[in-house]
Amino acid sequence: MNTTTETGLAGRLAWSMKQSFLRYVARLSDGRCSATDGAEPSETEGFTFEVSAMQATNHGLSLAFRGDLRFSGHHGALFLRIADPAILVDGPHGTLSIAGGDADAPRVPLATFTAAVDSSGPALRIAGTGLMLTEAGSELFIGIYPPGEPLDDFTVEAAHHAPASTAAEPALSH
Numbered sequence: 001m002n003t004t005t006e007t008g009l010a011g012r013l014a015w016s017m018k019q020s021f022l023r024y025v026a027r028l029s030d031g032r033c034s035a036t037d038g039a040e041p042s043e044t045e046g047f048t049f050e051v052s053a054m055q056a057t058n059h060g061l062s063l064a065f066r067g068d069l070r071f072s073g074h075h076g077a078l079f080l081r082i083a084d085p086a087i088l089v090d091g092p093h094g095t096l097s098i099a100g101g102d103a104d105a106p107r108v109p110l111a112t113f114t115a116a117v118d119s120s121g122p123a124l125r126i127a128g129t130g131l132m133l134t135e136a137g138s139e140l141f142i143g144i145y146p147p148g149e150p151l152d153d154f155t156v157e158a159a160h161h162a163p164a165s166t167a168a169e170p171a172l173s174h
């Protein structure tokens, strides 16, 4: 989906996180998954998170997304929240972080990835591959997935919203 946010941006992060984890939660008798506040389930891409910020940094790109994805099961013993993901891309390397547990908690670096950025079209496109769980990410999964555990690939598509009367602007100027 490609709605325009009040920030004048349109686009999304599409990510299935980790298929085997989704299957695991789905198999639990009380397994639940919710996607709200900018996150939505997608039939083909797992989940989408709406873009909320995009900027060029000294070394690359920074994009933030809105959305609250929650998994629960085992009668409350299992609870996992993947909220407001953001990516930092520096050359071919990237880091994906998520919001910390509390409102004022620092963000948690969840995974590193290899980035392929395509800024040739009207929308910026990023393919994130080779995602590997960080140490902090491993702790979220109570160590069941060790650091380095592969997560699913993701794609990002984002563009500054062009006013209806003008031609689409390039997503970024370098």
Ligand code: HEM
Pocket: 020, 021, 024, 074, 077, 078, 079, 080, 140, 141, 142, 144, 145
């Ligand atoms: C009462 C508590 C729990 C029980 C009885 C339990 C039980 C299990 C069992 C039996 C499996 C293997 C399932 C399979 O291979 O199909 C499993 C896998 C797993 N559990 Fe739990 N679990 C509990 C809590 C948690 C918690 C708190 C987390 C934290 C996120 C968690 C994360 C995982 C993960 C990541 C896997 C591997 C899924 C995969 O195949 O990729 N579990 N658990």
